[in-house]
Amino acid sequence: MNAIEHNVAEPPSEETLLVEAARAGDIAAFESLVRRYDRNVFRIAQHITQNREDAEDVVQDAFLKAYQNLGQFQGQSKFYTWLVRIAVNEALMRLRRRRPERMVSIDEDVKTDEDSMPREIADWSPNPEQLYTQSELKEILGKTIQGLPPGFRTVFVLRDVEGLSTEETASALDLSVPAVKSRLLRARLQLRERLNKYFKRRDGDPRP
Amino acid sequence: MKCSDFLKELTDYLDDTMDSKTKAELEEHLQWCHNCYVVCNTTKSTIEIYRDSTLYELPDDLRGRLQSAIISKCKCHKSSSETASAEVKAKDSK
Numbered sequence: 001m002n003a004i005e006h007n008v009a010e011p012p013s014e015e016t017l018l019v020e021a022a023r024a025g026d027i028a029a030f031e032s033l034v035r036r037y038d039r040n041v042f043r044i045a046q047h048i049t050q051n052r053e054d055a056e057d058v059v060q061d062a063f064l065k066a067y068q069n070l071g072q073f074q075g076q077s078k079f080y081t082w083l084v085r086i087a088v089n090e091a092l093m094r095l096r097r098r099r100p101e102r103m104v105s106i107d108e109d110v111k112t113d114e115d116s117m118p119r120e121i122a123d124w125s126p127n128p129e130q131l132y133t134q135s136e137l138k139e140i141l142g143k144t145i146q147g148l149p150p151g152f153r154t155v156f157v158l159r160d161v162e163g164l165s166t167e168e169t170a171s172a173l174d175l176s177v178p179a180v181k182s183r184l185l186r187a188r189l190q191l192r193e194r195l196n197k198y199f200k201r202r203d204g205d206p207r208p
Numbered sequence: 209m210k211c212s213d214f215l216k217e218l219t220d221y222l223d224d225t226m227d228s229k230t231k232a233e234l235e236e237h238l239q240w241c242h243n244c245y246v247v248c249n250t251t252k253s254t255i256e257i258y259r260d261s262t263l264y265e266l267p268d269d270l271r272g273r274l275q276s277a278i279i280s281k282c283k284c285h286k287s288s289s290e291t292a293s294a295e296v297k298a299k300d301s302k
Binding site: 025027030031034035038039042043046047055056059060063064067068117118121122123124128129134137138141142145156160161163166181184185188189191192195196199 | 212215216218219220222223225243246247249250251253254255257258259260261262263264265266270271274275277278279281282283285286
C-alpha cells in the first residue's frame, strides 16, 4: 500500500493522519472521520434523493465503500471531496432505481439559457426568512429545491450549501469547471425565481 | 453592458472571483439597472437562506444509529478480509 503523498513543506493535517491510521486498520480513526462528515453526507444524500430512507442508506453505503477502498485513496484530493464523490454516485444510483422511467444523470438537463432567464423581477421583503416559522420555511425550501433537475440541485448543494469550491465540485462530480459554473448559475436563478412568490415584498413592508 | 451580459457574470460576481476591471463594469451597470440590482440581491439572498437553513439536519438519535451501523459493517469487513488473508498465507506455507 502506498503512503499518502504529503506536501514536503507542510506537516500532514489531522485529517491525513486519521486517513493513514484508518488505512492501517485503525477503526477508531475511521470512526472519527465518520463523525466529522456524516452530517454533510446525509444532507447531500437527502438533497439528491429527496427521500429520508434512501439518504440513510446512502450514508451507510458511502462510508462503507470509502472504508473498503481507502487503499485506492491517493491523497491528491481532500478525503472529503473523495467521500462526496462516492456519496453522490450512491445517491444518484438510488434515485435512478426509484425513478427508472427517467434518465437521471449529472449530465442531463443542459437546456438553453432561456430556462433561467428571470421572468419576475420583484424585490423581496427585508429578512424574508422571518416571514415564516422554522418548519414552514423548511417546507418551502425543501419543496423549492426538489423542483430543480437533479444535476442542478447537486451542484447547488455542493457549492452553495456545503461550501465546496468550484474546482472541488467539478472533481467530485467529474464535470469541467465551466460546466459547474453554468449549472450553478442556472440553479441559483431558478431557485430565486421559484422563491419569489414566498418572499416578495408585500404592501406595508417597511422600506429597507 | 447589456442585462444578459450581466447575468452571465452573476455567479462569478457573487462569488467575488473576477478581475477588478470586469467587477467595476458590473457595478457600473448595477448603479442604473434596477432589474439587475434586484436579481443580484435576491439571488444573493437565495444562497444565504439555503446556506443558513437547517434543512435536512441529521437528528442525534438517527446519527447514533447510523454511526453504529457503519462501524459494525467496517469491523465485519475488516475481520473477513483478515480471515481471507490468513487463509491465503496458510495455503502458501503448505
